[in-house]
Amino acid sequence: MKARAPLQGIRVHLSGSIPDGCAPEQHAQISMFVEKFARTVLSMGGTLLHGSHPSLLAPLREAALPFVASGGSREALILVRSQHYATDPAQVAEIEAQREYCTVQLIPSSASKPDQALVPSASGWPNAVTPSWQLEADTGRSINRAREFPLN
Secondary structure, eight states: OOOOOTTTTOEEEEOOOOOTTOOHHHHHHHHHHHHHHHHHHHHTTOEEEEOOOHHHHHHHHHHHHHHHHTTOOGGGEEEEEEGGGSOSHHHHHHHHHHTTTSEEEEEOBOSSOTTSBSSOOSSOOTTOOOOHHHHTOOHHHHHHHHTTSOOO
């Protein structure tokens, strides 16, 4: 019988970015943390979701590439991106490159209000996005289980 990964079935939502203008040391530390955090979640069988902020894409890629190369699923890392940022050829090429190591979910957006999602939010916040696959997440369980696994 195959042992179950401790985070199997758990979706971890990573929300954040590296602040503009932060010191190079801070930038390096945040990048290192994100990469280590992502490697840990992926190696323990969890699914990591992130909103595709450009400042965190490199450390997420660095965590996902070896994971996928060793047989891990590209579906373990999900990058969520507004359709507004998937229109020009450079953006489309970036998405295709990302799909080599992760899943990219495109969320519809309004042409007149590109920062406002067309997907209704379960949170009640007017601009918040809660896609149907995210509604399945058991957030309380995710938070409690994640506390049990240090990043060392």
